[in-house]
Amino acid sequence: MPLPRKVFLIGKVAARTGISVSAIRHYEAEGLIKSMRDQGGRRVFAPADIRRISFIIITQKLGFSLKEIRAELGLLPDGRTPTKRDWERMSRSFGHKIDDRIKTLELLREKLTGCIGCGCLSLKKCALYNTKDIAGQRGSGPRYLMGDKPAT
Ligand code: FES
Structure with missing residues (x-):
């Protein structure tokens, strides 16, 4: 060439x-x-x-x-x-x-300062949005950061 x-x-x-x-x-x-x-x-x-x-x-x-x-x-x-x-x-x-x-x-x-649904349950807010890691039932990863909405 x-x-x-x-x-x-x-x-x-x-x-x-x-x-x-x-x-x-x-x-x-x-x-x-x-x-x-x-x-x-x-x-x-x-x-x-x-x-x-x-x-x-x-x-x-x-x-x-x-x-x-x-x-x-x-x-x-x-x-x-x-x-x-x-x-x-x-x-x-x-x-x-x-x-x-x-x-x-x-x-x-x-969402960096709030619950991202990662399963750590380390923030007070997690008890509201992700009680007993309900986000983890949808799969692995930081579910709320990946687009899943917390259950209402
Ligand atoms: S920040 Fe990890 S479960 Fe809420």
């Missing part, structure tokens, strides 16, 4: 994205990005890889796993620079997952 008109050495990509060279190598080993070799045999990246890496950084901060991120990046074309339309298509799919994360974060913000 011919090299794009503009390519960046791994050190330049690290400087621009703010992550280490070893992190970039790790992302490549995980199949999230793909380097090329220039005429001198040096590892180089296309400008679009900076965007991919930025996407990885942000989505990791949002709590997505590398496996989930790989699945999303896999929706982009391989072997050519993704277009705006390619990113839009991927964004629509991923947008629903981001919406779910936002809802969970909002619930966490609202």
Whole structure:
């Protein structure tokens, strides 16, 4: 495959994205990005890889796993620079997952000082909302934080 008109050495990509060279190598080993070799045999990246890496950084901060991120990046074309339309298509799919994360974060913000239905029964409020851990009858995890409503 011919090299794009503009390519960046791994050190330049690290400087621009703010992550280490070893992190970039790790992302490549995980199949999230793909380097090329220039005429001198040096590892180089296309400008679009900076965007991919930025996407990885942000989505990791949002709590997505590398496996989930790989699945999303896999929706982009391989072997050519993704277009705006390619990113839009991927964004629509991923947008629903981001919406779910936002809802969970909002619930966490609202309920952090109250009972979250985790079964600890450590707050006075738990005796009101989660007597004898009734939330635990619905399954594992912090049930009220996961969207279950306390019984009325
Ligand atoms: S906060 Fe854990 S059961 Fe209420």
